[in-house]
Amino acid sequence: MADTSIGTPEQLRDPNYTPPLHKAVPLGIQHVLAMFVSNVTPAIIVAGAAGFGFGSNSPDFPELLYLIQMSMLFAGLATLLQTVTIGPVGAKLPIVQGTSFAFLPIMIPLVAGQGVDALAALFTGVIIGGLFHACLGLFIGKIRFALPPLVTGLVVTMIGLALVQVGIQYAAGGVPAIGTPEYGSLGNWTVAGIVVLVTLGFKFFARGMLSISAVLIGLLVGYLYALFFTDMLSVEAIASSWQNAAAFSLPRPFAYGFEFSVAAILGFCLMAFVSAVETVGDVSGITKGGAGREATDTEIQGATYADGLGTAIAGIFGGFPNTSFSQNVGLIAMTGVMSRHVVTCGAIFLIVCGLVPKVGGLIRTIPIEVLGGGVIVMFGMVVAAGISMLSDVNWNRRNMVIFAVALSVGLGLQLEPAAVQYLPDWARVLMVSGLLPAAFIAIVLNLVLPEELADEATEEVSGGLSGHGSGSLQKTGS
Numbered sequence: 001m002a003d004t005s006i007g008t009p010e011q012l013r014d015p016n017y018t019p020p021l022h023k024a025v026p027l028g029i030q031h032v033l034a035m036f037v038s039n040v041t042p043a044i045i046v047a048g049a050a051g052f053g054f055g056s057n058s059p060d061f062p063e064l065l066y067l068i069q070m071s072m073l074f075a076g077l078a079t080l081l082q083t084v085t086i087g088p089v090g091a092k093l094p095i096v097q098g099t100s101f102a103f104l105p106i107m108i109p110l111v112a113g114q115g116v117d118a119l120a121a122l123f124t125g126v127i128i129g130g131l132f133h134a135c136l137g138l139f140i141g142k143i144r145f146a147l148p149p150l151v152t153g154l155v156v157t158m159i160g161l162a163l164v165q166v167g168i169q170y171a172a173g174g175v176p177a178i179g180t181p182e183y184g185s186l187g188n189w190t191v192a193g194i195v196v197l198v199t200l201g202f203k204f205f206a207r208g209m210l211s212i213s214a215v216l217i218g219l220l221v222g223y224l225y226a227l228f229f230t231d232m233l234s235v236e237a238i239a240s241s242w243q244n245a246a247a248f249s250l251p252r253p254f255a256y257g258f259e260f261s262v263a264a265i266l267g268f269c270l271m272a273f274v275s276a277v278e279t280v281g282d283v284s285g286i287t288k289g290g291a292g293r294e295a296t297d298t299e300i301q302g303a304t305y306a307d308g309l310g311t312a313i314a315g316i317f318g319g320f321p322n323t324s325f326s327q328n329v330g331l332i333a334m335t336g337v338m339s340r341h342v343v344t345c346g347a348i349f350l351i352v353c354g355l356v357p358k359v360g361g362l363i364r365t366i367p368i369e370v371l372g373g374g375v376i377v378m379f380g381m382v383v384a385a386g387i388s389m390l391s392d393v394n395w396n397r398r399n400m401v402i403f404a405v406a407l408s409v410g411l412g413l414q415l416e417p418a419a420v421q422y423l424p425d426w427a428r429v430l431m432v433s434g435l436l437p438a439a440f441i442a443i444v445l446n447l448v449l450p451e452e453l454a455d456e457a458t459e460e461v462s463g464g465l466s467g468h469g470s471g472s473l474q475k476t477g478s
Helices: 021-050 063-083 101-111 115-138 140-146 149-172 186-205 208-212 214-229 235-244 262-291 297-317 326-335 340-355 357-363 368-390 397-415 425-432 435-448 455-461
Strands: 097-099 322-324
Touching: 021 063, 021 097, 021 101, 021 115, 021 149, 021 208, 021 214, 021 326, 021 340, 021 368, 063 097, 063 297, 063 322, 063 340, 063 357, 097 297, 101 115, 101 149, 101 262, 101 368, 101 425, 101 435, 115 140, 115 262, 115 297, 140 262, 140 297, 140 435, 149 186, 149 262, 149 368, 149 397, 149 435, 186 208, 186 214, 186 368, 208 214, 208 326, 214 368, 235 357, 262 297, 262 322, 262 326, 262 425, 262 435, 297 322, 322 326, 397 425, 397 435, 425 435
Parallel strands: none
Antiparallel strands: 097 322
C-alpha cells in the first residue's frame, strides 16, 4: 500500500518526484537491504569455486574482500546510471542494479580450482560481454520474439538447478571440508537450518520490509547463533577482520590483468541476451506496478544501455556482471513510491559501502554454513522463479518436446561433465555449464519446429506421462 504521507498519489507515481530527504533516505536504504545479500553472494561463490574463498586457507583469501567491495561499489554506480542517467544511457526509473546470479553457471567452470590467475580471463569476458549487452539496446525489441517464456523460463530454471549444489555444499561445511569429519556434521546443519527457518518465518509471517528482508534477517540470526553458541566464529576473529581492513580504498583498474578467453567471451555475450530480456521484464514491472502504465521504448532501450555499460565498467575494476534486481520491483509495488531519486539515495549508500573495505571485512567473517542456509533459499527461489515463468507456456506437445530435449541435454551435461572431455577447453567450459546448450537448443527448436504436433506423436516416448497441462496462455476451448 502506498504511503500517502510521502506525497500525493500523483506524485508517488511520478519517477521525477523527490520526496523529503528524511523520508527518501530510509526508503532508499530499504532497497539496498532487499538486495544486499544477493548482490555480494556471487563474489563469495566465485572465490570459493576458484579456491580462495571461505575455509580455503588460501594466501589469496584477502582478495575476496576486494571482490565483495567491487560488488557493492559497481552495483551502486550501475544503479546511478539507471536513475540519474547519462545521455541515452539509463531509463530514468527506480531500477536497482546488482550482481547477477544468471552468470554464475558460466563463471564457476571458468575459474574452478584455478585461483586468482583465472580472474584475468573472467573479467575480460565481463568487459566484452557488457559492451555486447549495451549494443543489444539498439534492437532489443526485435529479438524478444526469440526468447518467449518457454526459453526464458527454461534458462532461469537451469540457472537455479546449476546452483542448488552450492547451497548444500556450503550448508554442510564448504568444499574445503569435503572428506573431513566436520563435513555434513549436525552442528553445521543446525546453523544452516536456523537460517532457513528464520528466513521462512519472516517471509511468511511478517509484513512489509521485514518480509522482503527475510534472507538478510535469517543470516543475521544465524551469524549471532554461530557467534554465541558454536566455535565457528569468535569476537576476536570479527575484531581482527575489522581492524585489518582499510577504512577507505579506491578500485584498481585491471586489478587482475587482461586475458582473452574464447569461452569467457562467448559465455558472457550469450548470457547477455537472457539478462537483457530479464531487464525488459523488470522495467515493464516497475512502470506497471508503480505508475500503472506500459514502459516506453526509450525507457527499455536506456535500461539496456545502462545494464551493459554498467557491467563493462565493473569488469574493468574487478566487478561482476550487473543486471536489474527483480526483488526491488516488488518493493516498489509494495511502497507505491515510484521516485527514482529514492533509489538514487540507495545507490549512494552502496557506493559508500563499496569504498569502505571494513564493510567487506565484516561480510567475510560470515561462517560458510550460515551463508549456506541463505543460498539454499535464494537458489531454490531462482528455480521457483523459472517454473513460474514456465507456467505462462502453452504446454502443447510441441513445447513439451522442445523443453524435454533442451533440459535433458543441459542438465545431463551439468551432471556428467566428463561426457565432453575431448572438446577443446573453451567449448568444454561452455558445454558443462549446461545453461548455454539448453538455451541454444530451446531457441533453435522454437524457431524451426512447426507449430502443430499431433497428440499421439509423443505417446511413444512419454511412458504414459504425456501431460495434459494447458498453460495460462492456452485459449479457452482450444
